């Protein structure tokens with residue numbers, strides 16, 4: 474039995490070293506805070522993920538991550554149940570494709586170089602609040618810190634133990650990776666495939682990497698039972714994929730941002746504990762993008778923690794306030810868009826060719842030139858103007 478004196482002590486304990494935890498650990502360590510990070514696996518490790526980064530990641534990450542970018546994406550081939558392909562290319566990068574083993578390893582290495590003490594193959598089993606901090610236990614030992622950051626993903630143990638009233642939805646997603654020498658010809662140079670007809674509420678994707686395709690599907694209404702069949706149907710419907718020998722898909726929950734009422738009442742801070750990334754359900758409800766928000770929330774959490782160490786008037790709740798200010802308003806609009814697109818997927822697919830300027834405007838969200846909020850306002854303007862124009866022409870010819 475371990476005694477209290479054997480507990481390893483630090484200022485901040487980070488649980489989980491995906492993009493969220495690695496970023497928070499890096500930011501805190503480079504500011505001189507003593508950080509211990511615990512990771513249940515050992516990097517580099519495989520992660521079920523499409524590995525698509527929207528290009529605005531350039532605004533929050535320094536450029537060294539480009540060394541692990543496998544493809545730079547300039548356009549999308551939209552399909553509906555494998556048919557009616559519509560290609561819309563942009564004149565610049567809208568996304569980068571990475572393999573998560575290499576990308577996450579790079580971020581973890583940055584944290585290590587900045588001074589984070591990392592223990593791998595060490596899974597946190599339990600967490601407890603103390604008067605002046607938090608204690609976490611693993612099969613190997615005990616850790617005490619003034620603050621704990623839960624960055625342990627969709628099945629967060631920190632959230633289960635320290636945020637007990639938290640009730641949130643998780644949606645199923647599946648993915649398979651197939652090695653192929655045809656990456657550059659399918660779905661086309663620098664393009665991804667997005668199919669909004671593959672499932673009732675969600676989409677299927679094909680993301681090209683250097684020597685393989687990541688093929689996946691997510692259902693945002695949370696019906697896991699039929700997802701394998703839908704994945705199979707997507708492959709069969711797509712003529713190019715149907716000829717490939719695609720390994721069985723692996724599943725992982727996607728902790729999408731939930732309906733505003735459910736989440737906005739629940740804080741991401743509880744005493745000396747904060748949740749970031751997937752543990753905080755910071756996943757875009759429209760397309761399931763989570764890596765950007767994992768990194769951004771890691772930075773925002775580090776900011777709040779640095780605040781309380783340097784100024785006693787500041788509070789960890791500053792982190793919660795920052796998420797409500799910067800991320801939730803975006804997710805509220807994304808929820809509205811998801812509702813429209815996944816209620817009328819075929820209609821939206823059909824209208825995409827008519828409203829290509831709206832799609833280009835959406836690419837500007839990927840690039841960080843627009844936010845969801847500015848996009849929504851401008852897109853409404855474009856659609857209204859175009860409808861008026863249609864009506865005018867109809868009247869002229871009647």
Ligand SMILES: Cc1cc2nc3c(=O)[nH]c(=O)nc-3n(C[C@H](O)[C@H](O)[C@H](O)COP(=O)(O)OP(=O)(O)OC[C@H]3O[C@@H](n4cnc5c(N)ncnc54)[C@H](O)[C@@H]3O)c2cc1C
Pocket residue numbers: 488489490491492493494511512513514520521522523524525526595596597598624625626627628629630646647648689724725726727749750751752756761762763764765767
């Ligand atoms: C099929 C699929 C496809 C996706 N595709 C994309 C995409 O293309 N683009 C995108 O932006 N997002 C995508 N996502 C979402 C993205 O994977 C997540 O949002 C992102 O990984 C969140 O990062 P994170 O650091 O919060 O959590 P994670 O990346 O899940 O990292 C959590 C870490 O914590 C560790 N851990 C867990 N429990 C413990 C414990 N008890 N003790 C210690 N360590 C622990 C885990 O081993 C892991 O390393 C996809 C998700 C799925 C399921």
